[in-house]
Amino acid sequence: MTGTDDPAERSSSPAGADKAALDTVGAPPSGGAEAAGPARPRWVSQVLRWGAIGLSLVLVGTLGYLWYDSRLPSSYSVMSMGYADYGGGFVPAGGHQHAGGVSVATLTGPASGTPAVSMSLTARAGTVTLASGEKVSGYTLNGSSPGPEIRATVGDLVQVDLVNESVPDGVALHWHGVRVPNAEDGVAGVTQDAVPIGGRHTYRFQVLDAGTYWYHSHQVSHEQVKGGLFGALVVLPPGSSSGPDVVAQVHTYDGRRTVQGATGERRIVAAAGVATRVRVVNTDNGPLRVSVAGAPYRVLAVDGHDLHSPGPVVDQGLSIAAGGRADLEVTPPAGGGGAVRVDLGAGSSLVLGPSGAAVPAAATPASLLDLLSYGTPGPVPLDTSRFDRDFSLTIDRWPGFVDGRPGLFWTMNGHLYPDVPMFMVREGDMVRMTIKNDSGEVHPMHLHGHTALVLSRDGVAASGSPWWTDSLDVDEGETYVIAFRADNPGIWMDHCHNLPHAADGMVAHLAYEGYTTPYVIGGNADNEPE
Template sequence: MKTIILFLLLSLTVAQSRVVEYDLHISEQKWSPPGHREARAITINGGVPGPTIRFRVGDTARIRVHNQLKDEDTSIHWHGLLLPNAQDGVPGVTTPSILPGTTHTFEFPITHAGTYWYHSHTGLQEQMGVLGSIVILPKNGEPVKADRDHVVVLSDWTREHADEVMRTLARGSEWYAFKKGTTQSLTGAAKAGALKDFFEREKGRMPAMDISDVGYDAFLANGHESIELPGQPGETLRLRFINAAASTYFYLQSATGPLKIVAADGPAVQPIRVKRLLTGMAETYDVLVTVPASGKWEVRATSQDGSGHASVWIGSGEEHPAPDVPKPDNYSMDSHLMAAMDEMDAKPVSEAEALASEPERPLPPYARLRSPHSTELPAGLPRRTLTMRATGDMERYVWSFNGKTFAEDGIIPIKKGEVLRLELINDTMMHHPLHLHGHFFRVLMGQGKYSPLKHTIDLPPMARRTIEFEANDAGDWLFHCHLLYHMHAGMTRIFSYQDPSWQPPGKLKEGSNIVCNDICCLPGDPDAKTGTVDPRQLGHVPHGGDHDHDPLYFFLDGSVQSHLSDGRLTLRNARNDFYADWFIGYGDDEDEYEVDVAWSRYFNPNFSTVLGGRFTDKDDEENRAFAGVNYRLPYLVDSFAQLDSEGDVRVGLGKSIQVTDRLGVFAEIDYDTGSEWEWSAGADWLLNKQFSLTTQYHSDHGFGGGIRFRF
């Protein structure tokens, strides 16, 4: 009898649930924002972004995703939604890939309100246009009322194919900095009065800084560089901002005055006002703006690096643009770190004091966000603290946690019923928007039981954040940097729920607190130094899907000059270079060649090893094997030392310096106990991404010039 009653109650609940259905068609076509030349895009229902899909809490979502691509798999992840693990949409981890010509139906209950979005988790399709917005209304309507409700999807756009963008980043190219006008040079430092900072950076062996990785052609709001939203004078507009960019932070600012934040990452917050709001990739904010009595007023989304903006206009009449955001000072490391330091030292202040003291380039206002209700987790739950350091190499474009990419160490085993506190530390000079699938976490910045709930958090350069969440939904859930190219380069982990009998390192008791300094190893454990997982402690091991690969890239760099040709052909992944170097001198009585075929193993930005063979027709030399080390000295001077199979030693130094945004100079010198001294010096003048003019003096072959190429 009890079983029958339960069945009837369940049937009644299902019957009362409204099923809301959508069809999303993913296809390839030529597309561009108005005013730009078309390029290859992957659209949803023919547009970028895809349609806004809307629900109310209590609904059941039924979404059919049709893959109309000819030869590519695809996927859709429902970003920020709490749903069954199999519906999360991460190919190979939670959900099968959607094969070309097939349809996958997602169905899940809608359990919580807010502004969310959806996007592909396959390759780099998100950059190509596979993204859209989600709006979920509370059963009883929004707690903070507005007269109109608008969705604004922010994104970045480039005509370049996303795979080529990734390849350009992986080779350490400075082209995007030149494209954006942010190249750091000797003359630029002099003009900025920052020569001391320039040389201090080089002394510390740090490459030139930049806030954003990619040089974009446009920044968009709902697929346009400028949009107009309806609103009458005196009306309050709720603007649901979604940062769906692949690699761009945006500053939001309204010409009408401070923005009132009423929700962050979906959940409502106690309303606060800010003059300027920094939003990271994958974050969402609901803000209120009141339309003035007359005029057309701009709400501007400015890229963090100052290279462009998207405009949202409200009202009608004379235009009132939003204030310009001061551009960053890329020559001064202190300017990047000051806001984070100030935030750590900040004490609670009133809203008026906060507005008065708000810096021109603020960090996100996490310390001021408060949940309308208590978010405290049950005190009796067992607790662990995990330290996760954001690490990376901008030049080689290897991004990781605790020095390891996802392919090297991708799994964090956890147990249902425990509370995970994550100490997030940024050892890099880049911002990282870190996103957790399938859970909300508490942001711990002094708010106590009213700590806000979020699913994505900005981790500023050389700063730290502390978050915590209850492991309450079994399965495999991604945690990753939502800068698309950082995720693709290895800054990803999977929180993997283990069998009930599994225990983390150490003894996990109710209410206990275990500290794991390197992901899941206790201090003092042999594995703690490397952060690897003891396989005896690991039960279920998930597949990494599209995220555990270590892609290979081919690069060709060289020159053809009137007196010589030199260059390198490289096959590279995260840690290894397989390359062939060539040097050919000609045009005089000393025609000669030397070719090295070698393997170089990367350990960190300053150290690598090399093993290979040398083939040459130089006088008094013969083919041989060699081994050596490469080491970066202060002031970014490259050095090497090699010992070959004939007993000869070769050592050398090399240095390049950017004089202007186009002009670079270089010098190299080496000594070989067999062939003795050899040196060269020259200059390059940048023409475009692929070519430079070059001139060079070589100690054996004299002066000449020609073309330098990069493919």
């Protein structure tokens, strides 16, 4: 027997393999375990081929329809977008109807009277010169950024004349956290038209609540606020004495973190043993983590509202939501030997103390102060035992199309912009809203024209000072329940204050029954609120 007669040897031999392969060409199947199956009929192959083509056409057609259906018209009203959510409350005859309603343009501040505070703000596009001398491209108000600080006292009539000298997209000013009449809210396409180059718009409103607030553009806001169109508004209580009081607006210009427009360490001369109020304003798009070294501190107020019996804080930081504010009380140590350092992240800080005082190193606390339990309970002017409206807002993220753009977009109650909720209320309603975040990122939710009371987080009831907020960070996996009274008629935005998120459609509205707006998004004014 030769080697080629051995089956094992034949299968391992290249020559044998070639011969075996040749021997099987054209040979019918033997029906054994290793034999090929019967040939597929031609009609089966054709059916499979045409089925695949048909499936592809259906898929392409569906995607094409979704693309086409998502495109926004050149102008549209917020009154016609989305769907009405009545929160289990009264539904008017005909449902989501606003035709013939009261125009928000009539909901202005006092038309007469001499303003106690009057200011003209001129918006320009160009170069921003930081306090450190660095120059970045952006926008200024009266030649600087931050813009001029506005200070008023509760009850004052404030008048601000906004002039657009050179901002090409137009401009509008929103008074963040301030309870103004709806026509003064400064949202392009909702409460006014954007002010074009060469145009002017006058805001008049009476300030009702003491606290720390700010103003910023609400036209192409994700670009204009980032570029520098903002400033602080401080409202003092009646008869307040002017103790040490410092505003610390934190803003990042082109990657440079600043405090009041200055990079690095900013020093403020402060007497030893004397408390200073530091009004921290987060003008950026993400949470701001604040820590204090050199002495304990207290959180006096959040979002313009004083806390009840706030105690000293040691070895804990504080997180401030985008758009949010916190008033800190810091006291340089008695004796004059040291200063207090308020660290604001990314190498920026505020140092308060006598000239030449030793500056402590930046603190790195491992934990954050929980405002849900900080302070002690106090009086609340809301009846939270009953509600006229009970809304739910679930934030998520899904693939889809927004204005013809494919991507992974934020959803509100499962809907992509512009099919977003319109939360419907009547004046006087008590409102409860449950906000749940399943999106994978933190979202600073900002409701215009109202201040909400935090009732609970993840099922745990608030147990400290009443926590009033207008800019609330809702982190991934968190659920907050908040309450407010519907006492400021109009059409109000309710959106994420991470402004690029809002520009990608994370926007809803709170609408009062019987009110409408004559303004449109887009249109001749090119209104683009986010």
